[in-house]
Amino acid sequence: MPSGKTIITCAVTGNLVRPDQHPGLPVTPEQIARAAIDAGKAGAAIAHIHVREPDSGKPSMRIELFHEVVERIRNSGSEILINLTTGEGGRFAPSQDDPRIAGPGTTLLHPLRRIEHVVALKPDLCSLDFNTMNSGPHVVINTPANVRKMAAAVTEAGVKPELEVFDSGDIHMAGDMIAEGLLTGRPFFQIVTGVKYGCAATPETIAYMKSILPAGAAWSAFGIGRHEFPVLAIAKCLGGHVRVGMEDNIYLRRGELVRDNAQLVERAVALLDILGEEPASPAEARAILEQRSLRGSASGACSCRSTGWNGKLPKDAGKSVTNLALPQPAHSRGSGSTARFMGCCSTICVSPMAGRWRWTV
Ligand SMILES: [Zn+2]
Numbered sequence: 001m002p003s004g005k006t007i008i009t010c011a012v013t014g015n016l017v018r019p020d021q022h023p024g025l026p027v028t029p030e031q032i033a034r035a036a037i038d039a040g041k042a043g044a045a046i047a048h049i050h051v052r053e054p055d056s057g058k059p060s061m062r063i064e065l066f067h068e069v070v071e072r073i074r075n076s077g078s079e080i081l082i083n084l085t086t087g088e089g090g091r092f093a094p095s096q097d098d099p100r101i102a103g104p105g106t107t108l109l110h111p112l113r114r115i116e117h118v119v120a121l122k123p124d125l126c127s128l129d130f131n132t133m134n135s136g137p138h139v140v141i142n143t144p145a146n147v148r149k150m151a152a153a154v155t156e157a158g159v160k161p162e163l164e165v166f167d168s169g170d171i172h173m174a175g176d177m178i179a180e181g182l183l184t185g186r187p188f189f190q191i192v193t194g195v196k197y198g199c200a201a202t203p204e205t206i207a208y209m210k211s212i213l214p215a216g217a218a219w220s221a222f223g224i225g226r227h228e229f230p231v232l233a234i235a236k237c238l239g240g241h242v243r244v245g246m247e248d249n250i251y252l253r254r255g256e257l258v259r260d261n262a263q264l265v266e267r268a269v270a271l272l273d274i275l276g277e278e279p280a281s282p283a284e285a286r287a288i289l290e291q292r293s294l295r296g297s298a299s300g301a302c303s304c305r306s307t308g309w310n311g312k313l314p315k316d317a318g319k320s321v322t323n324l325a326l327p328q329p330a331h332s333r334g335s336g337s338t339a340r341f342m343g344c345c346s347t348i349c350v351s352p353m354a355g356r357w358r359w360t361v
Helices: 029-042 063-075 116-121 144-156 168-179 203-211 225-237 261-274 282-290
Strands: 008-011 046-049 081-084 125-129 133-135 138-140 160-165 188-193 218-223 241-244 251-253 340-342 349-353 356-360
Touching: 008 029, 008 218, 008 261, 029 046, 029 063, 029 261, 046 063, 063 081, 063 116, 081 116, 081 282, 116 144, 125 144, 144 160, 144 168, 160 168, 168 203, 188 203, 188 225, 203 218, 203 225, 218 225, 225 241, 225 261, 241 261, 251 261
Parallel strands: 008 046, 008 241, 046 081, 081 125, 125 160, 160 188, 188 218, 218 241
Antiparallel strands: 133 138, 340 349, 349 356
């Protein structure tokens, strides 16, 4: 059985639920910040945040709104980790007459515009969507090239991307970017389930998604709507972290609206308690997410099932080492002198540079 603390993320408002669906949906920066602070008091370690236009409640990308929310949370003394969305700006609705032309509902933005607020405000985390998929009558488009641009820019800003995966292929794309050295540190995956035509919110699907994650990755899963709490239990029992919040679900049970985000977190804490688990504090969540993937195994033997490599891992991972007997990689990435080798732990890149092998973790 899994052990250790469980990170609860609370996604407090999102961009799909409308204010007319729930009178308590956080809309203004003050309401969104208050929801995050209260979620933290109830046991959440991370607040996932979108902003909305205060007058209309419509989704917004305005940096001053993000700024006000972040400032209010930080000035409150709350330690909750702040995770800002980068999901806005990825939607395409083909026009009825010509599918090459963007119709009403299209929000496509340049990828660097989508992460401007993250670069400026430097939250602890930001979401990074790997999906290209149907979404209602529209499609969401995140091309590999654009995801790479966003990943490079947020990493450069010192912000940890939370890797949002909606289907198995998204995990393979993230794996490629980890192998390329574009994503560094311990990967943190968020498995999104219950979105129509995406990953089903079933134990079998979530277990499969987990089975193809890079070794050593931290992961969380959530379900949309009525799937919220069943998926919480499934994720926890499979060793993952969890997420709740009014972005995903506004009901406590059929026909009964939830009081607020904190009530969803309280229920998550109660369910974890029944399963014998405790929620991670923000400090504990930070430690979990910053764990090195190689912790405890850096000097051990490595048996790579995928490449047939049975080499020794160097004790001084992160430094240059010599005389590593690696087979010509079955999984080499890149080209020329910077080609990288993916070992059995897919978060390790070994680059043969200037005749020396360099480990990057
Ligand atoms: Zn979101």
